[in-house]
Amino acid sequence: MTVRVRGIYATALTQLLQDAGHEVVQASGPIEDRFDGEFADERAAVTVTTTGDQQGVGVVGDSDIADTITDRLTAVGRDTLHWTDPTPEGAIYAGTVTETLGSGAVVDLGDGEGFLPYSSSDERVETDDALRVQVVEASAPWTDGRPVLDTTVAVRGSLLTLVRGGTASTPATGGPAMLDLIAADPREGWSVSWESASDDASFDALAEALDAANDRGTAIDDALDGADDPADCAPACHDEGLATAWLWFGRESRFALDEARRAVTATMPGHHRVKAGDRAASAAVDYVEALCDDLETGETDFPFAVTARQFGPQVGGSLSLGHGKPDGRLITLGSGEVQSVDDDGTVTIEREMHAGGSYDGLGVPKEAGDIAETKVKEGRWWYPTVYRDSDGEKKGTYVNVCTPVEIFPDTARYVDLHVDVVKHADGTVERVDDDELDAAVEQGHISEPLAERTRSVAAAVKSALE
CATH class of the missing domain: 2.40.50.140 (Nucleic acid-binding proteins)
Incomplete structure (x- = not known):
């Protein structure tokens, strides 16, 4: 049951894994300083390492223990998704x-x-x-x-x-x-x-x-x-x-990890959320926490406004949409110019569209001069895109239902949950792709609790648009 942990989630994961009965070994210097007791320097049956982009972790090691650890970490939050690697380490x-x-x-x-x-x-x-x-x-x-x-x-x-x-x-x-x-x-x-x-x-x-x-x-x-x-x-x-699995943490999961870390040491609101978004922010987070022993806590205390002002996004810059898929893929939907950044966590971007094809769900053609206005809000389970022609006439609205949006300096990231709501130019509102959500649940890509939340959000969005 030995496990080695590395990366920006190490303190929180050490706390969670120790509580689950695992023995953390080969601990780093900061982890040794934060926890009472000694850590053995023996072989680790499993290694948990933060991914290079800091969005999640990889779990590698002996299959029986690795599976247990993967299950425990997946339970951190309903927007934690995990996949088994088809080409595992050591194969x-x-x-x-x-x-x-x-x-x-x-x-x-x-x-x-x-x-x-x-x-x-x-x-x-x-x-x-x-x-x-x-x-x-x-x-x-x-x-x-x-x-x-x-x-x-x-x-x-x-x-x-x-x-x-x-x-x-x-x-x-x-x-x-x-x-x-x-x-x-x-x-x-x-x-x-x-x-x-x-x-x-x-x-x-x-x-x-x-x-x-x-x-x-x-x-x-x-x-x-x-x-x-x-x-x-x-x-x-x-x-x-070796057994190899990948876990992609969502916004709710990152705040849950904050709570686990806060039980050990001073942790600012959004600790993991900020660190995952910008490597330069890590030093600033460490500095704040070193100064403050009594920090405000909770997701609602996350300082989005000051984080955005310090690290971005900023008006006039660009922001892409990191459109994750439940099967583990990440698709970048293109960059838009940032029109506004509000203190409540709302960022508005605009993209000029190219002619050719039609808009998904709306069935209207893409024409030269069309503008797509997208509003993403930190922590919201959906975001709308309004399409207008060159004269400013609305061609339709497409609302994407997704895991809670995280707005990093260059990218707004989330995982698409298949179900979407569209509002046509004539005012007709419809909900689409429920069958794809059902298929994802059946395939094990989306848990039933996450699917229930998805359906609830889609129903509320549809009601609001009608």
Whole structure:
């Protein structure tokens, strides 16, 4: 039940996971300072890491424990969505190179595509090559990234790395002397190197980590011994790797994480909301919290106005719509010019439309000179877009129902919940795409409580527009 936590959500997640009976290990310096008691430096069965865009976390590790942690973190809020990664970390594939780029190659894995840096292969890589690769860094589904691959098969961990194809005497940090001290050996045919975190771990912890790595190495050997040559079977999966899941936090979830963090240390309203929106804001948040021991608390105290003035968006700038989908994709709907930023969290943007096609739900043609005016409001479960022609005549209104909107400096982000409400130019109002919401619930992409909230919001919007 051991777990390692890193990133901007670390304090809140440490609190939640400890309350759930998990043992947090290899804690960072700030976490050690905030919590009473010591944290062991032993092997973590699961690692929880904030994603690069700070919108959520990845959960990677032993399947039984990783699944339990994923379920606990999904329960943080009804607008937390999660997905299982089809190309998990540590998985081993026979892949086919489909494209060569400037710094690496795109590899078809069968379950998806991966990116192999040229530096991670000892051989020259060409299009149509078949080769064995391992996922060393998985990629969140809402990003444009591909999982990163390596041709070296290994068991990679925060304390040590076990490499297939070497021997116990292979030079490595710590060297053979470390093996003598812990009275343990790597599996035959594998070499071990010690990561920097091993410096603080006990000999018993290192021996246990090596035992676990050897067990994983045994499973890999069993999967690869006698496996077909990649040229004869690619694309194919030889080993399913570690359990890998992604959680995308919504606005309500971020404020719930604030509450968990507030139980440990001073936490300003919107702590995680601000940090997720702008890296430059992190230092400002830390400074405020270091000065203030008694902060106002709660979602309604989130200082949107001062946050927007300091970091954006600002009038005259641009704001895009980060349109998340319940299956994990993220679609950018284009940027509009910011017309106004109100202290209540409302931002108005305008986009000039191009001719061609028709507007979804409205069925009217897109014409040159059309203007789309969108009003997004921080924390609201819907937002309207009004379409007008070049003369200013209204062509219709489209209301998108979504998870609570978060307005970051450059992007307003949310997850689309399928159901929408449209008001035609003649005043007719209709609700559309309920069937898509039902399908998403059936597929497990949207929970029933979130679906109930969606239907309630859609009904209220429709009533207001009629």
